[in-house]
Amino acid sequence: MDRRQKRTRKAIFDAFKALLERKRYDHITVQDIIDEADVGRTTFYSHFETKDLLLDALCEDLFYHIFENDPCPFAGHDNDLEGKLSHILWHIRDSKKDIGVLISDSGELFMGYFKEHLKKIFMLHIDSFKSDVPRDFLLNHLVGSFSETVRWWMREGMKTSPEKTAKYFISMTEKH
Numbered sequence: 001m002d003r004r005q006k007r008t009r010k011a012i013f014d015a016f017k018a019l020l021e022r023k024r025y026d027h028i029t030v031q032d033i034i035d036e037a038d039v040g041r042t043t044f045y046s047h048f049e050t051k052d053l054l055l056d057a058l059c060e061d062l063f064y065h066i067f068e069n070d071p072c073p074f075a076g077h078d079n080d081l082e083g084k085l086s087h088i089l090w091h092i093r094d095s096k097k098d099i100g101v102l103i104s105d106s107g108e109l110f111m112g113y114f115k116e117h118l119k120k121i122f123m124l125h126i127d128s129f130k131s132d133v134p135r136d137f138l139l140n141h142l143v144g145s146f147s148e149t150v151r152w153w154m155r156e157g158m159k160t161s162p163e164k165t166a167k168y169f170i171s172m173t174e175k176h
Contacts, residue, residue: 009047011037013058015057025109026056029156059113062095082170083127088121089162092150098156111147118143131171142173 001009030051031041034044048054107146122142131138149169153160160168 001068005047008037008039008043012047012054013061016054017163049118055109055170056113059110059117064089081121081128082166084121085169086162086166089150089153089158089165091161092154093158096154115147116141118146122146136141143174145169 002040008025012033015033015038016028019032019036023032028051030044032043032171033054034041037044041085117138122139126135126139126142129138133141146169153165
């Protein structure tokens with residue numbers, strides 16, 4: 001992507017986030033985004049086919065370095081699941097304005113995209129869970145439980161540290 005395309009994409013993202021602060025997701029039209037970003041309709045559609053795909057791309061952009069298929073280094077965590085989950089929580093805390101708007105207004109759609117990205121992380125570690133249940137059931141459980149952990153953590157004002165929250169989650173998934 002060249003610099004002009006990056007600037008246009010950023011303008012669209014910024015416009016979309018600004019609109020989300022003022023309007024409900026389901027009340028935002030592509031025309032609203034085009035007007036706010038000051039780009040043409042063709043330009044918008046050359047970047048995003050739909051508003052929903054714009055939301056997905058925004059999620060992808062917010063979590064790019066976390067949701068790569070290839071494991072990435074997490075300082076001090078040796079690439080373990082707890083470290084990755086803690087890292088996600090730190091990223092959410094650092095991006096709380098953007099993510100808070102996305103979760104509160106386009107909640108279910110955003111969480112759907114978020115869960116799809118979470119699957120990648122849990123799939124890398126699925127064999128570390130000792131369980132007799134089918135893999136797809138376990139994956140669904142882990143992704144759903146962690147996404148609800150994130151919602152709880154945000155509702156509580158992110159008072160608990162990301163490390164402690166990740167530890168809580170891991171402790172609930174271990175067999176006793």
